[in-house]
Amino acid sequence: MNVYKALTIAGSDSGGGAGIQADLKTFQELQVFGMSAITAVTAQNTLGVQGVYPLPVEAIEKQIESVGTDLGADAVKTGMLFSADIIQAVANKVKQFGWSRLVVDPVMIAKGGAPLLQEEAVQALKTYLLPLAMVVTPNIPEAEVLTGMTIHTLNDRREAAKRLHDLGVQYVVIKGGHDDDGEEAVDLLYDGDEFSYFTSKRIETKHTHGTGCTFAAAVTAELAKGRTVKEAVETAKAFIQAAIEEELGIGHGHGPTNHWAYRRKFFE
Numbered sequence: 001m002n003v004y005k006a007l008t009i010a011g012s013d014s015g016g017g018a019g020i021q022a023d024l025k026t027f028q029e030l031q032v033f034g035m036s037a038i039t040a041v042t043a044q045n046t047l048g049v050q051g052v053y054p055l056p057v058e059a060i061e062k063q064i065e066s067v068g069t070d071l072g073a074d075a076v077k078t079g080m081l082f083s084a085d086i087i088q089a090v091a092n093k094v095k096q097f098g099w100s101r102l103v104v105d106p107v108m109i110a111k112g113g114a115p116l117l118q119e120e121a122v123q124a125l126k127t128y129l130l131p132l133a134m135v136v137t138p139n140i141p142e143a144e145v146l147t148g149m150t151i152h153t154l155n156d157r158r159e160a161a162k163r164l165h166d167l168g169v170q171y172v173v174i175k176g177g178h179d180d181d182g183e184e185a186v187d188l189l190y191d192g193d194e195f196s197y198f199t200s201k202r203i204e205t206k207h208t209h210g211t212g213c214t215f216a217a218a219v220t221a222e223l224a225k226g227r228t229v230k231e232a233v234e235t236a237k238a239f240i241q242a243a244i245e246e247e248l249g250i251g252h253g254h255g256p257t258n259h260w261a262y263r264r265k266f267f268e
């Protein structure tokens, strides 16, 4: 049996909808063996973030080394990285193990507004990690912070994608979940040459906690299988659409998406 393996380097979400938990569930659903290096523990639920506890840099490095020196990874994803020190350490480990199928989800703030990345760490992300990335998956506010421009129109988004590509990332996906216009959720992919668009019906719901993590994890799982970035984004879009569509309705606030919905929709 050919076993595909993916490593997520991200924060833990006790509520299970985002972070490491969303990533591992998504890897499993897409039949990829999931491994993790936890950067920070968050006390979090559908109502918000009650606490953030970053791990020592050494603990993060050790987890990555444990995976890298034994199991190896066909693709790697980063999520919540919290500080410039952690970013630099993660970038060094990615280089050390020669991981080229790297998806960087530049997580900055949780839905309720809690910061998951220190302000001074944004520059470290641009300098150390983005040049190593195969794919970066910002939402619109994250793309604004990374490029220093405001994004209103699709044209603005295309310009932002070009600026991000100039930082050394091979493929840029700017997701449209935060684009309040219209009936559709449109994600844009830029490969340095052409733009592609991935469009779905926008679902009216407040239960979108973890959509960004889940989407990027699905891209990572598909890259681990050797798919092209375009194929991976297409599957990720179908995965997240199913996960939002088949609502779980749990918790008292912004609930998680349904990680088993894609399997039920397409394979059962």
Ligand SMILES: Nc1ncnc2c1ncn2[C@@H]1O[C@H](COP(=O)(O)OP(=O)(O)OP(=O)(O)O)[C@@H](O)[C@H]1O
Pocket: 111, 138, 139, 140, 175, 176, 177, 178, 185, 186, 187, 200, 201, 202, 203, 204, 205, 208, 209, 210, 211, 212, 213, 215, 237, 240, 241, 244
């Ligand atoms: N209401 C919605 N209906 C359909 N698709 C959506 C909706 N909201 C987000 N998506 C999709 O979910 C994925 C994540 O997009 P989004 O822009 O919300 O990322 P994010 O902001 O990082 O996630 P989060 O809101 O969890 O922080 C994208 O593929 C986007 O198109």
Ligand SMILES: Cc1ncc(COP(=O)(O)O)c(N)n1
Pocket: 010, 011, 012, 013, 018, 019, 020, 042, 044, 079, 080, 107, 109, 110, 111, 116, 208, 209, 210, 211, 212, 213, 214
């Ligand atoms: C530990 C952790 N990582 C990431 C996010 C962002 O989640 P999302 O942007 O997918 O809602 C989160 N809320 N918690």
